[in-house]
Amino acid sequence: MLWLLSVVYDGRNPFFTNKRYSIKKKYYNDETQQIEIYDDHTGHKPYLLAKHKPDFNYYEIQKIEKITKIDRLYDTEREVYKIITKTPLAIPRLTERMKNNVIWENKIKYTTCYICDNKLVPCMPYETTRSSDYIRVKHDENILKEIMSGVGNESNDFFDWLPHYIDVYLTPVPSVRRCAIDIEVEEEAPKKVPNPQYAKQPVISIVIVGSDGKSYCFVNKERKEPPSHNDVNYLNEWEMIHEALQICDNYPITLTFNGDGFDIKYLRNRLRRLSKKINIPVYIDNDGFAHFRNSVHIDLQLFLQQAAIQKYAFRGAYKNTSLEECCQSLFNMGKIKHDGLVRDLPTDKLLEYNYMDAWLTLYLTQFNDEILLKLAFFAARVNKCDLMTVTRKSAMAWLSSRFAWIHRHDNILIPRREDIQKLKGTASKKGKTGAKFSGAKVLEPVPGVFWNAVLVDFTSMYASIIKEYNISYETIKCGHPECKRRLPRLGYQICSKYNGIISTHLSLDLTLRKNYFKPKAKQTGDPSLKAIEQFIKVEVNMSWGIVGNDKFDYYCEPAAEGITDTGQFNLLSLREEAMNPVYVDSVPLSKLQRLRCDTLYGHTDSCMLNNPHDLMLEHLKNFCLQKLGIELDVEARYLVVFLTSRKANYIGIEITKNGNKAVIKGLQGKKSNTPPLFQKTFKTVLRLLEEVKDEKSLEETKNKIINVVRRTRKKIITKKVTPQEVSFNISLSRELSTYHKTIPQHVRAALLLKEMGEEIHSGDIISYVKCKDGSVQPVELARPEDIDVKKYNQQLKSIFAPLFEPLNINYDSVIEGKKTIIDF
Ligand SMILES: [Zn+2]
Known part of the structure; x- marks a missing residue:
C-alpha cells in the first residue's frame, strides 16, 4: 500500500x-x-x-x-x-x-x-x-454494528460522513521506517550558541539512529583524537555532512529535535559554505520548514510545542520543550550529563553524548506504543493537513484546513469572514475586562471544611453545547421564518432546517469517542483504541478554543457567545436544580425537596456539591440529560474538602479504590520548583490529612499539622538546613546569552556557575538558594548561614497560610506567635 x-x-x-x-x-x-x-x-x-x-x-x-x-x-x-x-x-x-x-x-x-x-x-x-x-481497509463487522447501535438519533449529514470518520480512525497507523539525526557543533566560546544562518563553526560529530536498528556515527577528521570504534566514520567535514544528509534522505521520515531551527539548517548552510559544487538534498521553504528531497522531515520540538499536544494530549506533563524536559517527563530518561564544553569531551564521550540525543529523539516516536506518531497521523487524516504541515502548524491551521476540505467536498462556498460578520453581527453582551463576549462562569467558593462533597462535571461541555444547539456560523440566527428553536438565555434563533457544518463534524467526534472509543478502550485496554480516544479528545477540546477565537476563518461572534453563555446557563441551572428541585422524574418532588443540597464551588463545567444524596445525584444526571441535553459525570467523591475563598484553590481527600488520596488544586506546595524542605513538609501534611476519618480525628490531625509546620519554621530560623533542602530548582527556558534586560534569579545563579567554568544550556535545571541582601547563590556555593531567613519564612507562610485558612487555623498566631486582637 x-x-x-x-x-x-x-x-x-x-x-x-x-x-x-x-x-x-x-x-x-x-x-x-x-x-x-x-x-x-x-x-x-x-x-x-x-x-x-x-x-x-x-x-x-x-x-x-x-x-x-x-x-x-x-x-x-x-x-x-x-x-x-x-x-x-x-x-x-x-x-x-x-x-x-x-x-x-x-x-x-x-x-x-x-x-x-x-x-x-x-x-x-x-x-x-x-x-x-x-483504500477502505475492511473493518470488523461487529465493530461497525456496535458503533452504529450507539449512535442513536442523528442527522442525515451525520450518517453521510460517519463512514469517513470510521475509516480515518480505524485504519491502522503504519510503523514507518524512520531515523533521527542530531549534530554537535564546536562552540566558539562559552555562552555562545552557533548561528545556523552563517554556520561558521565546524560540525564535530553527527549521529543518525534508525528505527530499523541501524545507526551511523560520524566524527570530523580535524579532531586529533580518533574514535576507538571501527564502525565510526572518521571523515572530512564536508564528506561527513554530505553522507549524513544522504542517509537521512533515504529514510521515508527523518526526525529531529529543532531541525528547522538548528540541525538541518546548520548542515545545509555549512555544506554550502564548505563547497558550492555539492548537490544538497535539503532546502528551506518560505515558512522556514527544512525539506529533504525525498524524506519527510518532522521536527518533534515544534510538534511537542503545539498547544494541542502539550496541553491536551500530554496534559502539561512537560513545562518547556527542551529535549531533556520532554524525555524526562514522558518516559523518565534524559541526556547524558557532562562538564565543560562539548568540544572538549574526549571523542568517544562526544559520540556517546551525541548518540543519546539522537536516540532520545527517535524514542520520542516509539515510547508508549508509538503514541506521538499516531497522534500525528490522526491529526493529519482528520484535518487533511500533510505530515510536514500538521506537525508544525497550530490547531487553528488544522481546523481551517479541515473545514476547507469539508466545504469543497460538498461544493459549499467557503464564506468570507466579513460576510459572516455582516450577516450575523457581534455579541449582544460584552464580557468582563473588554472581552468581546462573556466567558466561563464561576460560582464563588464557600470557604470551610465540608464532609462528603462530590465534584460533578459536564462531559465535553462546550462541544456538547455546539452539538445540542446545532451551533455553526450558518445555523445561528439563520433567519428562516420556520425555525422556531432558540438559545436559552440569549434567545438567538437556531436552525432546524439544516445541520451546521461545524456542529455536524464536532458531533461526529464527540459521539464516536463517547459511544465507542472511550468505553472500548477502557474495556479492552487496547493501546490503539486508547490512542484514537486520546486523539479525538484533543481534537474536540481544542476545537472549542478555536471556534471562539476571532482569528478563525469561520469565526462567528454570536455563535461563540452563544456557546459560552449557554455554558453559564448550564452551570446555573444545575445549581438551581440542586438547591431547589422542580424537574419531575421517577423520584417524587416532595422527597427530592427534602434532599436538596448546596453547591460549594463551580467553575466553567464543573460543580462541587455539598453532601448530596445518591438519589439527588441520579436526579441531577437525569435533569442535565433531559433538560440541558448534556451528560453529567461524577468526577470525584471526597471524604472531606477544605475550600479557600480563592477560586481553583482547595484540598480534597478523595475516596478512591486504593484508599484515600489527597488532591491539591492550585496551592503552592505541589509546584516542582518549591524547595525540597517545603515540599517534604507539604507532603507530610498531606499524609496526615489522608489519615483523617471523621471530625474528631480532624482536630487531632490539625494539632499534628501545626507541629510539623512549626518544626520546619524552627529549622529555618536556627539555620539547621542544608542548601539543597532550601534550593529553588528552575529549568532554564532559553540560552543564557539571550537574557539581556531583566535577569531572573535562577539566571543570575546560572551566570555564577558559568563564571566557574560550568557549561549551561537551555533546559538545564538551575538550583539556587536565596541569600541575605537579596542575593542568590548556586547550591554548590551556598552556606547554611547565608540563607535569608525572612524570605524563607515568607515562603513557608505563602504555602501554608492558604491551606490553614479552610482548616480554621490562624497562621500568624499559631505558627508565628503573633498576638491577635482576641489575645489582648
Ligand atoms: Zn433555519
Whole structure:
C-alpha cells in the first residue's frame, strides 16, 4: 500500500527545476519501505472565485469558468467565476487587481487547495498514486454494528460522513521506517550558541539512529583524537555532512529535535559554505520548514510545542520543550550529563553524548506504543493537513484546513469572514475586562471544611453545547421564518432546517469517542483504541478554543457567545436544580425537596456539591440529560474538602479504590520548583490529612499539622538546613546569552556557575538558594548561614497560610506567635 505522507508544491523548489510547476506527492510504500514521489497527473491549477468576470486581460490567467456553488451562509445557490491561474503566486497579484470585485477562497494555501479538490486524505493508504480514493481497509463487522447501535438519533449529514470518520480512525497507523539525526557543533566560546544562518563553526560529530536498528556515527577528521570504534566514520567535514544528509534522505521520515531551527539548517548552510559544487538534498521553504528531497522531515520540538499536544494530549506533563524536559517527563530518561564544553569531551564521550540525543529523539516516536506518531497521523487524516504541515502548524491551521476540505467536498462556498460578520453581527453582551463576549462562569467558593462533597462535571461541555444547539456560523440566527428553536438565555434563533457544518463534524467526534472509543478502550485496554480516544479528545477540546477565537476563518461572534453563555446557563441551572428541585422524574418532588443540597464551588463545567444524596445525584444526571441535553459525570467523591475563598484553590481527600488520596488544586506546595524542605513538609501534611476519618480525628490531625509546620519554621530560623533542602530548582527556558534586560534569579545563579567554568544550556535545571541582601547563590556555593531567613519564612507562610485558612487555623498566631486582637 502507498501511504500519502506529504504534498509539496515545487514552484520554488530547487530539487525539481527544469520541470513545469506542479504538485509532488510523497508516498510511503510499506512493502519496499521507501518513499516514492509522483507528479500530479490531474493538471490541477490554483484558482480563486469571483462574483464578476474580470474586465482586464492578465497573462497569468489560464482559464475562466462559470460554476455554481452552494452558499450556506445566505442559504442560496450562487453562480461564480472560477478564475484559474498558472501559478499560486498569481493569486495574491490577481486579488490585488480585483479589489472592486467580490472574491472568495483566495487565501487557501495551494497545497491545501490541491488536497481538498482531489479529496485526498493525508496519511491514508492508496492503491495507486493516480487514485484519489484511499483504500477502505475492511473493518470488523461487529465493530461497525456496535458503533452504529450507539449512535442513536442523528442527522442525515451525520450518517453521510460517519463512514469517513470510521475509516480515518480505524485504519491502522503504519510503523514507518524512520531515523533521527542530531549534530554537535564546536562552540566558539562559552555562552555562545552557533548561528545556523552563517554556520561558521565546524560540525564535530553527527549521529543518525534508525528505527530499523541501524545507526551511523560520524566524527570530523580535524579532531586529533580518533574514535576507538571501527564502525565510526572518521571523515572530512564536508564528506561527513554530505553522507549524513544522504542517509537521512533515504529514510521515508527523518526526525529531529529543532531541525528547522538548528540541525538541518546548520548542515545545509555549512555544506554550502564548505563547497558550492555539492548537490544538497535539503532546502528551506518560505515558512522556514527544512525539506529533504525525498524524506519527510518532522521536527518533534515544534510538534511537542503545539498547544494541542502539550496541553491536551500530554496534559502539561512537560513545562518547556527542551529535549531533556520532554524525555524526562514522558518516559523518565534524559541526556547524558557532562562538564565543560562539548568540544572538549574526549571523542568517544562526544559520540556517546551525541548518540543519546539522537536516540532520545527517535524514542520520542516509539515510547508508549508509538503514541506521538499516531497522534500525528490522526491529526493529519482528520484535518487533511500533510505530515510536514500538521506537525508544525497550530490547531487553528488544522481546523481551517479541515473545514476547507469539508466545504469543497460538498461544493459549499467557503464564506468570507466579513460576510459572516455582516450577516450575523457581534455579541449582544460584552464580557468582563473588554472581552468581546462573556466567558466561563464561576460560582464563588464557600470557604470551610465540608464532609462528603462530590465534584460533578459536564462531559465535553462546550462541544456538547455546539452539538445540542446545532451551533455553526450558518445555523445561528439563520433567519428562516420556520425555525422556531432558540438559545436559552440569549434567545438567538437556531436552525432546524439544516445541520451546521461545524456542529455536524464536532458531533461526529464527540459521539464516536463517547459511544465507542472511550468505553472500548477502557474495556479492552487496547493501546490503539486508547490512542484514537486520546486523539479525538484533543481534537474536540481544542476545537472549542478555536471556534471562539476571532482569528478563525469561520469565526462567528454570536455563535461563540452563544456557546459560552449557554455554558453559564448550564452551570446555573444545575445549581438551581440542586438547591431547589422542580424537574419531575421517577423520584417524587416532595422527597427530592427534602434532599436538596448546596453547591460549594463551580467553575466553567464543573460543580462541587455539598453532601448530596445518591438519589439527588441520579436526579441531577437525569435533569442535565433531559433538560440541558448534556451528560453529567461524577468526577470525584471526597471524604472531606477544605475550600479557600480563592477560586481553583482547595484540598480534597478523595475516596478512591486504593484508599484515600489527597488532591491539591492550585496551592503552592505541589509546584516542582518549591524547595525540597517545603515540599517534604507539604507532603507530610498531606499524609496526615489522608489519615483523617471523621471530625474528631480532624482536630487531632490539625494539632499534628501545626507541629510539623512549626518544626520546619524552627529549622529555618536556627539555620539547621542544608542548601539543597532550601534550593529553588528552575529549568532554564532559553540560552543564557539571550537574557539581556531583566535577569531572573535562577539566571543570575546560572551566570555564577558559568563564571566557574560550568557549561549551561537551555533546559538545564538551575538550583539556587536565596541569600541575605537579596542575593542568590548556586547550591554548590551556598552556606547554611547565608540563607535569608525572612524570605524563607515568607515562603513557608505563602504555602501554608492558604491551606490553614479552610482548616480554621490562624497562621500568624499559631505558627508565628503573633498576638491577635482576641489575645489582648
Ligand atoms: Zn433555519
